[in-house]
Amino acid sequence: MxxxxxxxxxxxxxxxxxxxxxxxxxxxxxxxxxxxxxxxxxxxxxxxxxxxxxxxxxxxxxxxxxxxxxxxxxxxxxxxxxxxxxxxxxxxxxxxxxxxxxxxxxxxxxYGGHEPRLPIPDLISTQIKGFRFLGVAGNKSIQAEFLRCIKINYDFNHQNGVHRELFRIQANLVELFEQKGVAARVVQTFLRTENTVNEILQNPSLLTLPKQIKNELEYSFPSTTIFKAQLPLGKVLQVFILYPEAEQRTRTFVLFYGNLQSPLFLIPGVKAVLERSLLDSTAKVVEQDVRAVADLYPAQKPKIRLPKEEILLYVEQLYRNW
Ligand code: FES
Ligand SMILES: [Fe+2]
CATH class of the missing domain: 2.102.10.10 (Rieske [2Fe-2S] iron-sulphur domain)
Incomplete structure (x- = not known):
């Protein structure tokens, strides 16, 4: 290939x-x-x-x-x-x-045996200071080419569709998008409605989510997307990783880090249950992305543009001008 x-x-x-x-x-x-x-x-x-x-x-x-x-x-x-x-x-x-x-x-x-063209990014090392590694979630092969897979990580309009049911996100207010070379940064706020009791029973970590989640994305093209959010229980940080397995197959996994504090954690077992549940919902997020990308029909030129889609043109250009 x-x-x-x-x-x-x-x-x-x-x-x-x-x-x-x-x-x-x-x-x-x-x-x-x-x-x-x-x-x-x-x-x-x-x-x-x-x-x-x-x-x-x-x-x-x-x-x-x-x-x-x-x-x-x-x-x-x-x-x-x-x-x-x-x-x-x-x-x-x-x-x-x-x-x-x-x-x-x-x-x-x-570098897979190739001559290095970019240094190994220090983004993760600098971002995870003060965090504890909680585990790996959503280690999956996506049946899709790399460009399509990376685009969903840069697409901040997809929460409204792909992740609607899990997090009940109604809107996503994007306050900032800045980029410099292969590095980019987004600041945004998800606006949510309440989850049902049933959803919470199945996924207790939903209880930790406020109605508004201010969050940031930090990118280092092409491997790394970091999502970080401040929740009432503390900070969570997810590192979304991608690499190309084959022309039509891409590997993804997420490294989950947390800095969580709560008096609730004095109750034995609560912390472990919550951390497990956070990892499970991360795996669910990945599954939703994987399905969304793998189900797309062959690429065509979009006939519609949503507001704030410039970031997709940016990442596509990085890819095509490599
Ligand atoms: S030792 Fe014979 S195939 Fe590996
Ligand atoms: Fe997603």
């Missing part, structure tokens, strides 16, 4: 997604890779193809003693540099191809 945005930094996983000594398979720009993390926190990545007879290494297992991945077919072992284990030691030239990673603050980035 033609790689999407070659040279862009892609965040392919948060450390917590890998587990310990377990193969983790992912696809970036048409190529499969296997990642694993050892008990010491070192992270390795190889192309997923065994150099012997092309078995998928991700179906194999990690040998903790040798710090290697074992192929599921004939059980040959390779270290993180792709070297074959012989007589108890990995030596010689690498045979399996390695994927170069940059690990920063538990975030795993890669």
């Amino acid at each position: 033609n790689p999407t945005l070659p040279g862009a930094p892609w965040m392919i996983a948060h450390r917590s997604m890998l587990g310990i000594n377990k193969p983790y398979k992912l696809t970036l720009n048409g190529q499969d890779y296997v990642l694993w993390q050892n008990r010491g926190g070192e992270i390795f990545a190889l192309e997923n193809v065994c150099p012997h007879m092309q078995a998928p290494l991700s179906d194999g297992w990690i040998c903790e003693a040798n710090n290697t991945i074992t192929c599921p077919y004939h059980a040959l072992e390779f270290d993180g540099a792709g070297r074959l284990l012989k007589d108890g030691a990995a030596k010689g030239e690498p045979l399996a191809d390695k994927l170069d990673l940059v690990v920063q603050d538990d975030l795993i980035w890669t």
Whole structure:
């Protein structure tokens, strides 16, 4: 395939997604890779193809003693540099191809073997100061090309349709949109009506949402969209990540951070229930976006323009002028 945005930094996983000594398979720009993390926190990545007879290494297992991945077919072992284990030691030239990673603050980035054209953004590191990582939500493949998937993250009119039922958003007042190169920022306020009792029972985190939610979006094209809001219970911050798996398939996941304080948290279990529920509603938001994007008919030139759609032209230009 033609790689999407070659040279862009892609965040392919948060450390917590890998587990310990377990193969983790992912696809970036048409190529499969296997990642694993050892008990010491070192992270390795190889192309997923065994150099012997092309078995998928991700179906194999990690040998903790040798710090290697074992192929599921004939059980040959390779270290993180792709070297074959012989007589108890990995030596010689690498045979399996390695994927170069940059690990920063538990975030795993890669250029997918391309020459870097943008630095790895420090947006997440600067924004999450003072927050606690609560988990990953909505790790999904979207059956759609990258441009369509990224556009929904920049489209601040879609709340009124796509997320209407979940949050009962009636209107979204956009106060600010500014952009500089690949960085952009939006300040907006969602106006909501009450949820029904049934909706609240199914999703207790809805109780934490006020009628007006002032919130901000910070963008670092093309991988990262940060949503942050001040709720009565404290601050929440979601990092929406995208990377291209194939020409018509895009991966998304959300890193959820919170800085929540409430006297209610003195009651055992309340905090855990609330955090779980916040992660669940984030997963629901992602599902709604995924469905909305995957269901679109083939692209045409829009015959209607909504107010404040300039941000969509901005992101489309970044993509097309890459
Ligand atoms: S195919 Fe991997 S060891 Fe043979
Ligand atoms: Fe959305």
